[in-house]
Amino acid sequence: MDRNPAQPYIEFDRITKRFPGVTALDDVTFGIEAGTCHAVVGENGAGKSTLGRILTGIYDHDGGQIRIDGRPVQLIEPRDALDMGIGMVHQELVFCENLSVAENLCLGTLPARGGFVSDRSMEERARRMLEAVDADMDVGTSIGDLPVAQQQLVQIAAALGSGARVIVFDEPTSSLSHVEAKRLRENIRHLKSKGVTSIYISHDLDEIFRLCDVVTVLRDGRHVTTRPVAELDRATLINLMIGRTYEAYFPSHVDTESGGEMLAVDSLTSPGKFENVSFSVRSGEVLALAGLVGAGRTEVLQAVFGLDPNVTGHLRVAGRPVSIRHPIDAMRNGIGLVPEDRKRFGLVLTLRVDQNIGLPTLAHRSNFGWIRGKGEEDLADEYVKRLSVRPDDVRYNTAGLSGGNQQKVVLAKWLAARCPVLLIDEPTRGVDVGAKSEIHALIDQLAHEGTAIVLVSSELPEVLNLSTRIMVLRAGRVAGELSREDADQGTVMRMMAGV
Amino acid sequence: MLRILLGSQQTGLLLVILLLGAVLSVFAGYHVDRSTGELVNNFLNSRTLMQTATDASFFVIMAVGATMVIISGGIDLSVGSIYALSGVLTAMVLRSMAPDSPLSVVMLAVLVCLCLGLLCGLLNGVMVVGLRVHPFIVTLGTMWVFRGIAFVISEAESILVPQALTDVIKLSFGSDALYPMPMIIMLVITAAGAVYLSRTVMGRHIFAVGGNLEASRYAGLRIDRILVGVYVVSGLTASIAALVGSSYYGSASCADATGYELYVIASAVVGGASLRGGRGSAVNAMLGAMLIVLIRQSIRTLHLDQNYEWVVIGCAIIVAVVLDQVNRRLTARRLVEAG
Numbered sequence: 001m002d003r004n005p006a007q008p009y010i011e012f013d014r015i016t017k018r019f020p021g022v023t024a025l026d027d028v029t030f031g032i033e034a035g036t037c038h039a040v041v042g043e044n045g046a047g048k049s050t051l052g053r054i055l056t057g058i059y060d061h062d063g064g065q066i067r068i069d070g071r072p073v074q075l076i077e078p079r080d081a082l083d084m085g086i087g088m089v090h091q092e093l094v095f096c097e098n099l100s101v102a103e104n105l106c107l108g109t110l111p112a113r114g115g116f117v118s119d120r121s122m123e124e125r126a127r128r129m130l131e132a133v134d135a136d137m138d139v140g141t142s143i144g145d146l147p148v149a150q151q152q153l154v155q156i157a158a159a160l161g162s163g164a165r166v167i168v169f170d171e172p173t174s175s176l177s178h179v180e181a182k183r184l185r186e187n188i189r190h191l192k193s194k195g196v197t198s199i200y201i202s203h204d205l206d207e208i209f210r211l212c213d214v215v216t217v218l219r220d221g222r223h224v225t226t227r228p229v230a231e232l233d234r235a236t237l238i239n240l241m242i243g244r245t246y247e248a249y250f251p252s253h254v255d256t257e258s259g260g261e262m263l264a265v266d267s268l269t270s271p272g273k274f275e276n277v278s279f280s281v282r283s284g285e286v287l288a289l290a291g292l293v294g295a296g297r298t299e300v301l302q303a304v305f306g307l308d309p310n311v312t313g314h315l316r317v318a319g320r321p322v323s324i325r326h327p328i329d330a331m332r333n334g335i336g337l338v339p340e341d342r343k344r345f346g347l348v349l350t351l352r353v354d355q356n357i358g359l360p361t362l363a364h365r366s367n368f369g370w371i372r373g374k375g376e377e378d379l380a381d382e383y384v385k386r387l388s389v390r391p392d393d394v395r396y397n398t399a400g401l402s403g404g405n406q407q408k409v410v411l412a413k414w415l416a417a418r419c420p421v422l423l424i425d426e427p428t429r430g431v432d433v434g435a436k437s438e439i440h441a442l443i444d445q446l447a448h449e450g451t452a453i454v455l456v457s458s459e460l461p462e463v464l465n466l467s468t469r470i471m472v473l474r475a476g477r478v479a480g481e482l483s484r485e486d487a488d489q490g491t492v493m494r495m496m497a498g499v
Numbered sequence: 500m501l502r503i504l505l506g507s508q509q510t511g512l513l514l515v516i517l518l519l520g521a522v523l524s525v526f527a528g529y530h531v532d533r534s535t536g537e538l539v540n541n542f543l544n545s546r547t548l549m550q551t552a553t554d555a556s557f558f559v560i561m562a563v564g565a566t567m568v569i570i571s572g573g574i575d576l577s578v579g580s581i582y583a584l585s586g587v588l589t590a591m592v593l594r595s596m597a598p599d600s601p602l603s604v605v606m607l608a609v610l611v612c613l614c615l616g617l618l619c620g621l622l623n624g625v626m627v628v629g630l631r632v633h634p635f636i637v638t639l640g641t642m643w644v645f646r647g648i649a650f651v652i653s654e655a656e657s658i659l660v661p662q663a664l665t666d667v668i669k670l671s672f673g674s675d676a677l678y679p680m681p682m683i684i685m686l687v688i689t690a691a692g693a694v695y696l697s698r699t700v701m702g703r704h705i706f707a708v709g710g711n712l713e714a715s716r717y718a719g720l721r722i723d724r725i726l727v728g729v730y731v732v733s734g735l736t737a738s739i740a741a742l743v744g745s746s747y748y749g750s751a752s753c754a755d756a757t758g759y760e761l762y763v764i765a766s767a768v769v770g771g772a773s774l775r776g777g778r779g780s781a782v783n784a785m786l787g788a789m790l791i792v793l794i795r796q797s798i799r800t801l802h803l804d805q806n807y808e809w810v811v812i813g814c815a816i817i818v819a820v821v822l823d824q825v826n827r828r829l830t831a832r833r834l835v836e837a838g
Contacts, residue, residue, distance in 0.1 A: 307716070327719035337717060345717045350710035350777035359707055360718040366700045413718070 007070055009034035009197060010055070010166065016063035017050055017221075019402070024050040025061070026221040032214075034165075037188060037198040039208040039229070042218035043241055043459060048201045051218070052168045055199070056088040057081035087159025088168040089152055097144030102126035104143050105158050129161035130154070133187060149180035156187065166197040173207060176294075185211050203458070204292075205234055206497065217241055238489065242461060259283030261319065262452035263335070263421045265304060268313035273299040274476035277313075281421070281452040286443065288455045288467035292496050296476040297456040298340060301423040304454075305337040306330045317421065331360060336419030338410055340426040340456075346410035347398050354380035354394035357413045383412035387442060404435025411442065422446065425456045440466060460489050474498050508771045508823065512786040519793055527800045542800045549677050553747070555785075555792040556685035557740045561759065562766040562784040563692035564620075564736030567729045569767050570696070572709040572776025573634035575730060577623060578737040579759035580645035585615035586741035586751035587649045590658040601663035608664055612742040613735060619645060620734020624727030634730075642760065649753035657752040664746035681743050685785070688739065692781030695732075705729055709776030765812075766791055769819040791815070 008031025017025040025047045032038045040048045053059040055066065057075040065072050068084055075081045081088075095104050102123045103110075111121040126139040135153040143151060152172060159167050169188070173181040188198050188211060200212055208215055209229060217224040217240045224240050232240075264280040274296035281287045289297040303311040306324040315322050317333040324330050330337070339345035347356050357380040358365070365375055380394040387408040389401070398409060407427065414422060424443065428436040443466055447453055457463050463470060470487050472479040472495040479495050520542075527541035541547070561578050568575045589612040598604050619641070626637045669678045696702035704725045707715045716722055745751035770787030772779030794815050798808050 305717075326721075327717065328721065331719045339714075339717050344711075345713050348707045348710035348714050348777070351706060355703065355706075359703075359715070359720070362703055363700050369699050369701060371698050371700060371703060 008032055009069060011067040011070075012051070012055075012064070013067065014064035015051070015054065015061050015066065017047075017054060017059060017061045024221050025054070025218075027064070028218065028221070028223045029064075030216050030223055030226040032166075032197065032199060034197055035192065035195050036213040037192055037200055037211055039200045039202065039212035039215040040218065041201075041203060041205070041208060041215055041237070041241060042224075043203070043461075046218040046241070047221040048203075048218050049170055050221075052088065052170050052199065052201050055081065056086055056168055058088075082162050082164065085163055085165040086168065087156075087162065087164030087166070088170065089155045089159065089172055090170055095143045095151065095154070098142060100140050101130075101137060101143050101146070101154055102139040104154065105129050105139070105161060125161075129157045132160050133157045134190065147180070149176055149183060152176075152184060153187065156191070160191075160196070164196070166199065167191065168199045168201065170201045171203075172200075173202070173204060181207070205237060208237075209234070259450060262317065263304070263454070264316040265300075266314040266316070268300065268303055268311060268315075270299060270303055270308050270311040273303075273308070274473070277473070277476075277478055279454075279471055279478075279481075281454055283420070283450045283452050284447050285468045286447050286453045286455055286466050288457065288463040288470045289473055290457075290460070290463050290470050290492055290496055291473035291479075293458065294475075295473040295496070297473055298425055299476075300473070301337060301425050301454065301456060304330070305335060305423060307337075331417065331419070334420045336360075336414035336417050336422050338414050338422065338424045338427060340429065342403075342406050342410045346413075347406060349397075349399040351398065352394070353384065353389070353396050353398055353401070353409055356398050356409055357383060357394075357416050360413060360417050379416055380412070383416050384409075386415075387412050388438065402435075404431035404439075407431050407435065407439065411439065415446075420450070421452045421454075423454045423456075426458065427455070428457070428459070428462060460492060463492065464489065472496055508783055508826075509780075509786065511826075512770065512783060512790060516786060516790050516793060519790070519797065523793075523797050523800055542796075545674075545677060547796075547800070549679065549682070551792055551796045552682040552685075552789075553678065554796070555789045556681035557744050557756070558759065558762050558766055558788040558792065559685045559785045560688045560740040560743065561733075561737050561763045562770070562788050563688050563781045564729075564733035565760075565763045566692070566767040566770070566772050566779045566781055566784040567696065567705055568634070568733045569764070569772040569774060570709045570776060570779040571705050571726060571729045572712065573627065573726065573729065574638065574764065574774070575623065575733045576635065576638040576760045576764075577619070577642040577645055578733060578763055579756040580642045580649070581616055581619040581734050581737035582741040582744065582756035582759060583751075583753050584619065584645040584649040585612050585738040586745040586755050587653045587658060587753055588615055589742065590660050590745060590751040591652065593661050593664075594658060601666070604661045604663040605667055608661075608742060608746075612738045616734040616736070616738020616741070617731055618734070619737070620731040621727065623734065624730030627730060628723045628726050646753060646757075653751075653753045655753060657750045659750050660745050662749075664742075665749050668743060668746040678747070681747060684739070684743055688736065689781050689785045692736075692784075696781055701725070701728060706777060709778075711777070762788070762791060765816045769816055771823055787819075790819070 010032040013029055015025055015028045028051065040051060042048045050059060054061045055075065057078045057080045060076055066075060067073065073084055075084070096107070105126040106122045111118045111125065123139050130137065130139065133153050133156050135157060137146070137150055143154065156167060172184060176184060191198055200208070202208060212229050214226065215229050215232065215237070216226040219241060259282055261280050262283050266278050268277045269275050277300055279287060289300065291297050299308065302308050304315065304324070306326045306329050315324055317335065322333050324333065343349065348359065354377045358376040362371065365372060377394050384392050384394050389405050389408045389412065398406060401409065411427065427439050427443065431439070443453060443455070455466060464487060468484055470482045470492060472492060474496060479498065482491065524540055524543040527543070529538045529540055532539045565575055565578060589608055592611050593604060593608055596607065598607055623638055623641055626632065627634045668680045670680050671677055672679065696705065704720050707718070707720060708722055708725050712722065744755065766788035767779060767784045768774065769790060770780060770783030772784065791812060794812055795808055798805060798811060
């Protein structure tokens with residue numbers, strides 16, 4: 001444990017947070033100095049977002065103490081955090097999109113006379129708040145019409161306007177373009193010059209080296225270190241985040257004899273999303289699509305699966321040209337998609353485990369529209385056992401499962417469909433380490449059994465370990481392709497960022 | 500064990516219904532039957548019970564369809580108007596064609612009436628899916644349109660229904676002046692709805708779409724077809740109720756079933772259907788409708804001021820749904836603690 005000089009402004013003392021099935025934070029202790037830009041980094045699932053949410057009162061913690069300026073504080077509600085001068089800029093922006101910038105900024109305390117809102121003084125106040133972040137915008141526009149970067153500025157202005165001296169940024173650049181991200185960095189520097197403390201949660205290492213003074217590394221919910229950024233280089237930071245060498249962590253994918261071409265994509269284009277994307281995958285191969293957020297990886301998978309009505313280009317499955325306009329076409333041609341964001345796209349949380357696993361294939365397994373007696377449970381049981389979903393009761397409600405087990409159910413659902421081509425999008429986001437290595441082993445095994453796999457992952461170690469080949473996308477275009485032998489973290493990173 | 504019993508909504512509703520029935524029997528008082536001279540309980544006698552069941556049957560039949568719409572995440576406000584329109588039009592067709600044999604009367608009535616309900620439902624479904632307008636708005640519109648058409652074509656007159664239909668629906672199976680046909684049809688429809696929802700692919704797809712539309716799309720379900728389907732079923736059940744109702748009362752009018760849509764939605768919701776979609780059951784909707792009708796009946800039986808009927812029903816609906824939610828939250832907490 002590194003020692004912090006003097007007394008930090010914010011102190012986390014043995015903070016612990018448990019979710020059903022996962023310990024998100026385990027005995028985390030470190031301090032944040034006033035007026036610094038403090039990065040919190042870690043792999044996905046390391047607990048960095050959870051930490052931000054605890055500090056801003058969105059989550060309560062199960063153990064430990066938070067002290068601000070030496071005094072213990074109770075942060076039960078976001079209101080409590082705001083009262084302590086802590087504001088947050090969220091990953092997903094939280095506004096009433098139908099209301100104007102001014103209305104959103106003044107929502108809590110609308111200036112009113114006799115019950116009537118005074119538009120003039122409201123807009124006046126909003127303008128003053130926006131001046132604090134040097135933002136130049138019409139306060140009368142509805143906030144939904146503004147680009148995300150501008151909306152972020154409004155969020156910062158709102159936090160400052162309510163008296164925040166500390167602002168927590170949770171992956172703020174994940175939905176920004178490069179220019180917008182640069183603009184945001186300038187804004188954060190500007191905040192620092194005004195003595196505002198920024199807590200910057202991110203997994204984008206470039207950002208951290210460009211912007212932050214101090215970095216705290218979390219790994220599997222535990223505190224690893226807190227050090228000045230100047231003392232670190234990229235490789236050391238990565239090693240701190242991962243802890244061990246990747247090879248020791250997850251068994252490396254052994255190249256199998258790849259078979260014939262299963263899926264070929266030729267000049268796939270979807271206006272505004274990606275352009276001229278071509279690739280092919282053979283049986284037994286894992287092709288990873290790497291790229292920064294917004295590079296168009298997920299969009300390519302969705303297009304191949306028939307979810308993008310505007311896509312043009314050609315697809316061949318096992319040599320035959322096919323037209324895929326609907327997920328049904330994709331499934332008919334043996335293509336399955338394990339989507340990102342299991343709660344939104346992967347699972348029907350009101351249905352049981354077996355009902356979710358059976359959903360895509362229900363119609364095929366039926367007798368003239370009638371669900372067969374025990375068929376569904378037996379099918380689900382097979383995959384629940386194979387993927388060791390816990391609890392292994394197929395009649396369990398999916399809403400009650402932990403993230404890792406929910407993810408296994410989504411995988412099981414598509415394994416049960418026995419697709420020879422599987423598109424897998426962020427299979428280990430937000431799952432604990434144990435489930436992660438099980439999922440890796442499973443993907444590996446699927447490839448061995450001859451499935452052609454296209455994998456999208458934001459975690460470079462995952463990409464490097466699981467893939468046979470890596471295709472890098474940048475801003476919707478193919479930036480290059482690397483064989484497994486040529487690929488290392490640095491090369492892929494540089495290709496992703498275009499430097 | 501008690502916890503499991505109370506936790507199950509079905510038994511919970513059933514218990515409340517039985518409890519209310521018992522309370523009613525105790526407090527209803529007695530009257531002397533004129534023909535037999537025996538002392539008869541004012542509530543617990545075959546005629547009152549059968550009348551209550553008959554009153555409930557129209558709601559129940561419609562509620563089975565409405566439940567499917569609600570499970571899919573939609574809502575159908577037009578069922579009362581579909582009832583009126585299909586009742587009136589069927590009666591008019593029967594009057595103008597005037598088939599000879601009772602059998603052909605019944606067959607023609609069933610054919611025309613069900614087709615009308617199906618068409619109305621199809622129109623609702625196609626508009627919901629095709630225009631991408633919220634079903635509340637679409638069916639609010641068709642609620643007025645359908646009833647308006649019924650009003651115009653019937654010229655606001657009540658139209659008599661052939662005796663053959665009334666004879667069928669008032670089959671007494673030997674018992675004296677008891678007509679169990681509406682109740683039998685209600686039970687059959689409920690059973691069919693329950694089987695449809697739990698045992699067929701279409702039924703499961705309705706739950707999936709209502710539970711998570713996006714995930715269902717990603718699972719390759721034909722969302723549009725499924726959504727149109729639920730409105731068709733809803734229209735169909737409304738027309739079945741119309742057929743039973745107009746046959747039972749011997750006439751059809753454009754003012755029939757005014758306000759039924761709210762009873763029907765209330766039945767489904769009291770039966771645990773979630774307006775957010777993904778949850779609901781045909782059997783529970785039946786129990787929900789029976790509970791509402793029983794509450795209405797209790798006001799009559801206990802000689803309370805009938806003007807308070809709506810107040811009581813309104814309160815009962817809110818209480819029922821709140822209790823259900825509290826119960827569900829407790830169950831969810833137990834799950835988390837157990838996990």
